[in-house]
Amino acid sequence: MSVATIQWTEALVDQEELTPAALLFSLLLLAFSLVANSLAAAVHLVADSAPLDTTVVRTPLKEFAAARRLGYTFPSHFFQPSGQPRLHYLSEGSPSSPTLLLLLHGEPFWSQAWTKVIPPLASEYWVVVPDMIGFGLSDKWVDHRQYSLARHADSILQLLDSLGIGQGQQVVLVGHNWGWMVGAEVARRRPHLFHRLVILNTNNLPDGEAQLARFSSTGKWAKFQVMNAWFLAFRASMNLLRSWFPLQLLLHSLNSSYSREEVAAFASPWPSPRYCGGTTAFPLMVPVLPSHPEAPGMARLRGFLSTWRAPALVLYSQAALLPWLQAGDFVVGNRRPFYRLLVPGVVREAVVGGSGHLVMWDRPEVVVREIRAFLSS
Numbered sequence: 001m002s003v004a005t006i007q008w009t010e011a012l013v014d015q016e017e018l019t020p021a022a023l024l025f026s027l028l029l030l031a032f033s034l035v036a037n038s039l040a041a042a043v044h045l046v047a048d049s050a051p052l053d054t055t056v057v058r059t060p061l062k063e064f065a066a067a068r069r070l071g072y073t074f075p076s077h078f079f080q081p082s083g084q085p086r087l088h089y090l091s092e093g094s095p096s097s098p099t100l101l102l103l104l105h106g107e108p109f110w111s112q113a114w115t116k117v118i119p120p121l122a123s124e125y126w127v128v129v130p131d132m133i134g135f136g137l138s139d140k141w142v143d144h145r146q147y148s149l150a151r152h153a154d155s156i157l158q159l160l161d162s163l164g165i166g167q168g169q170q171v172v173l174v175g176h177n178w179g180w181m182v183g184a185e186v187a188r189r190r191p192h193l194f195h196r197l198v199i200l201n202t203n204n205l206p207d208g209e210a211q212l213a214r215f216s217s218t219g220k221w222a223k224f225q226v227m228n229a230w231f232l233a234f235r236a237s238m239n240l241l242r243s244w245f246p247l248q249l250l251l252h253s254l255n256s257s258y259s260r261e262e263v264a265a266f267a268s269p270w271p272s273p274r275y276c277g278g279t280t281a282f283p284l285m286v287p288v289l290p291s292h293p294e295a296p297g298m299a300r301l302r303g304f305l306s307t308w309r310a311p312a313l314v315l316y317s318q319a320a321l322l323p324w325l326q327a328g329d330f331v332v333g334n335r336r337p338f339y340r341l342l343v344p345g346v347v348r349e350a351v352v353g354g355s356g357h358l359v360m361w362d363r364p365e366v367v368v369r370e371i372r373a374f375l376s377s
Contacts, residue, residue, distance in 0.1 A: 012335065016334075018223065030226070033235070033236040036239065037236045054143075059269045066265040071115045072111075075090075081159070085139030090111050090130075091126075091127075092122035092127045093127045097126040097169070098168075102129075103127060103179075108267075109176070111137075112266070113361055114360055132152050135278050142274055143277055148281075156182065173194050177200070177201055179202075183197075184205070195310060196313070198312070203331075203335060206287055207287055207302060230333075242273075245280065247267050253330070254356045254357040306343070313347070315352060317355045317356060317362075
């Protein structure tokens with residue numbers, strides 16, 4: 001095991017303090033995860049061995065009424081990637097701007113999540129905001145097995161090429177949650193395209209790190225499992241329920257102050273389980289163990305980012321919904337120390353109070369201010 005491996009992963013363990021209550025609750029979550037994953041293996045045995053379903057669906061426009069009422073009134077643009085369903089994106093601000101911001105959403109969100117920050121950012125920069133395949137107004141494979149990190153990155157790269165992005169412009173990647181991880185793969189493939197990186201509330205590029213051999217001691221390995229318990233329980237629930245997972249319940253849990261209309265707007269693209277292949281796929285794409293097919297790709301991303309020396313900003317929520325259980329973002333905890341150690345180019349970190357997982361919706365003024373300060377530094 002390399003020094004770098006210890007440094008990047010165990011930094012998360014070393015900075016966390018666990019209370020007895022947190023430990024007990026986490027152990028219950030880990031037990032639930034084990035049971036749910038065992039049930040999933042039995043329930044989905046036949047379906048998982050069946051040939052891939054190539055069916056593609058398109059969410060009816062009438063489903064987006066709540067999002068429109070909450071300000072999502074930007075003109076729509078569409079692009080047809082080679083070998084993939086149709087992709088939807090927003091293009092705001094002037095394409096002649098010297099700086100372009102590529103905003104990539106996370107799970108379970110879409111371009112609507114950026115509604116509050118798009119107008120102020122577009123007043124200064126060209127802002128391009130895709131809906132990844134399976135999300136928003138983009139088309140959706142019904143079968144969750146059709147989705148992968150590589151396929152998401154392929155569609156985004158094809159979109160950037162079609163727009164002529166990077167020709168004389170400074171391109172800044174702004175990624176939230178899975179949007180950051182997909183964006184990091186885009187940057188890995190085109191490292192000279194991007195000028196700066198902005199990392200919002202995301203996981204630490206898991207590459208099978210639950211393996212005992214990855215840690216310097218059994219105690220640190222066990223502590224890491226406890227710290228990951230909430231996410232592992234969520235992932236196990238998604239593994240069991242798949243497209244029937246209650247997205248609205250998850251959205252309510254991310255910030256208890258969201259109104260019914262806000263939750264309805266967030267969930268607009270997925271009116272029934274038939275549309276939920278993309279939202280099902282992302283949690284299952286997280287490689288908890290090194291045998292997972294996405295683990296090598298995540299390891300390549302870690303290696304790439306460990307060489308990134310251009311400026312990077314890391315921005316996280318201050319406290320979880322259950323602060324006695326974990327610090328930082330509700331979904332992934334506090335991963336800022338990981339990125340501070342992994343990415344040499346980190347020049348600015350920000351902690352946002354009063355925000356849940358969807359930091360650009362909960363505190364848009366802070367996100368805009370931090371991005372502006374970062375780009376002007």
